[in-house]
Amino acid sequence: MRIVAASLAAVALACAGSRAHAPAASAAPAAPAIPVEYHTLPNGLRVALSPDRSVPKVAVGVYYGIGFRVEPKGRTGFAHLFEHMMFQGSRNLGKMEFIKLVQSNGGNLNGSTRFDFTNYYQVVPSNVLDTVLWAEADRMRGLAVNQENLDNQKGVVKNEVRVNVLNRPYGGFPWLDMPQLANENWHNAHNFYGDLADLDAATLEDVQAFFKTYYAPNDAALALVGDFDPKEALALVTKHFGAIPPATQPPRPDLSEPRQEKEKRAEKVDALAERPALAVAWHVPERGTPEHAAFVILDQLLVQGRDAALHQKLVQEKGLTGEVEGGVNLLGNAWDYQGPMLEIVYLFHDREHGPDELLAAIDEAVQPFMDRPVDAEALARAKVKARSALYGEMESFSGFGLADLLASAALFDGDPARVTRIPDELEKVTPELVQKVAREYLRKTNRTVLVVKTKG
Structure with missing residues (x-):
């Protein structure tokens, strides 16, 4: 039953090495015990x-x-x-x-x-x-x-x-x-x-x-x-x-967010910045739901790695920026939070490329996921990447990464063992669910755009 660091690292390394050419396997490898x-x-x-x-x-x-x-x-x-x-x-x-x-x-x-x-x-x-x-x-x-x-x-x-x-x-x-x-x-x-x-x-x-x-x-x-x-x-x-007394807890605040129905745009001037920047955020599904697992897969397809759609479109094809960064929960990971969360994507760019040009390219990268189900090979590759990212989180900081996931699940769910079920949740994601989630959560009316301008 015991999992050792070497075996977990090996799984993560194997997954990472497979991200570019992962086959559409019929079954996922067994998750570490x-x-x-x-x-x-x-x-x-x-x-x-x-x-x-x-x-x-x-x-x-x-x-x-x-x-x-x-x-x-x-x-x-x-x-x-x-x-x-x-x-x-x-x-x-x-x-x-x-x-x-x-x-x-x-x-x-x-x-x-x-x-x-x-x-x-x-x-x-x-x-x-x-x-x-x-x-x-x-x-x-x-x-x-x-x-x-x-x-x-x-x-x-x-x-x-x-x-x-x-x-x-x-x-x-x-x-x-x-x-x-x-x-x-x-x-x-x-x-x-x-x-x-x-x-x-x-x-x-x-x-x-x-x-x-x-x-x-x-x-x-x-x-x-x-x-x-x-x-x-x-x-x-x-x-x-055991002898430390408990305290009366106030009611937890209502953290719910209304469904966003209209795109938001904002800009700020950064007097210290040398290059303009752009960030886009989308509200994501509630953590622990099948839709959330599908969005984690979608994040891999859209944002994570050089094979991701945004990198291919904005960096490789159009040369609008040198890198696209982001993810679900920039202050942690896709699982160690409780309330509403955002997928935030951001980039830095040269002055000759305006925000409208960048947003148009982002739209081009996003639209295929809304138009049709992702193909089986791409989905299989994204699942490998998602598992690799999860195992990497567990291995980080000499075991603290796993402690982080366990403590979060204990605090929020009263069920730290749910961490062991995440690989299965990811594996159950279907092409149709990815498309459904993309249509609801990557729509323009669910996004917020922030433009950072330089002073000069």
């Missing part, structure tokens, strides 16, 4: 365990159900602020000592804020799993939320906004710009990085209340992937996290 255990502690903490005894290391992921679009109005940037606050010390660890603890034991770590969660992860030698779980529980139990740390990290976040968005070429393009333009619901459409005025107005009481509400075990999932015995690992998780 991924063992998954799922438990819920009495305090609500969701726990996903996937043992792999091949290498003496463990990936640890702790996910809290507070992402960009879950944060309340008037609290923009709080989710991101807490990503920083979580490294400022806890009851038994001083400022930055969590980082020192992991690194001094030969591990690496990071954290990030996404649409629907904020996560923290470590990849460490398996003999220090007990220590790392203790440290994660220590900051869940009692983060050092004091005025000094708050003031310091507010300054850090505001400076990050200035450096990464306000004072750099193409700052926020397209990952920050496009959700604000394409979505109607405030939760999906506000400035995810945080309004500087909201950050300035944050009081210590505001921040303490935010932590107590959202950084609770019943708003969290923990995933372990690697070298451990599941029974022993669950005992360690229970020992460290």
Whole structure:
């Protein structure tokens, strides 16, 4: 039952090598066997365990159900602020000592804020799993939320906004710009990085209340992937996290988006940019549906790789740009989110090619998928690419990629094992379903266009 890193990497490598000449096989290769255990502690903490005894290391992921679009109005940037606050010390660890603890034991770590969660992860030698779980529980139990740390990290976040968005070429393009333009619901459409005025107005009481509400075990999932015995690992998780009390959770906001019925267009002038840019976004089907699986296949056919339709049309045939980039969920992958999502495609181009010319070429590339079912050989090749991308996600960052998928599915679905069913969901996609999804989701009235102009 155990899956080893070597076998998964081999599958991914074989898939990637086959993308240009994949035959229309009658049956997909068997998906790798991924063992998954799922438990819920009495305090609500969701726990996903996937043992792999091949290498003496463990990936640890702790996910809290507070992402960009879950944060309340008037609290923009709080989710991101807490990503920083979580490294400022806890009851038994001083400022930055969590980082020192992991690194001094030969591990690496990071954290990030996404649409629907904020996560923290470590990849460490398996003999220090007990220590790392203790440290994660220590900051869940009692983060050092004091005025000094708050003031310091507010300054850090505001400076990050200035450096990464306000004072750099193409700052926020397209990952920050496009959700604000394409979505109607405030939760999906506000400035995810945080309004500087909201950050300035944050009081210590505001921040303490935010932590107590959202950084609770019943708003969290923990995933372990690697070298451990599941029974022993669950005992360690229970020992460290089991006594942390749950918190009353506010009703989750309504994240739904209305069906887009009219194309949206916007433009902005980027004084720091040297070349114009263009981004196009389409709303995608709900995650976990057959239509979503079909759109993942469609993304491979349209966007991913040099054999994709947009690359062939805009780069190879017309020479309008050197590269077309994009995908479903630019801040993660096609599976680690919960609410509405966009497929975003973007490119940079020379001034002699205007947006209308580029959009016409995009339309030429998209239209065949709407006009007729994709042929069997192209569909088979896209399925190989999609599986390769999935296995690549699982293998990324020394096993953290699989932990990310498991924790997300535990947090959103209460079913981390659904990750093991994704290959089958992709394989069930038919040419007719791809065409149906293309007609509904790639129509012009479902798209948003952003034109970036240079100042000169």
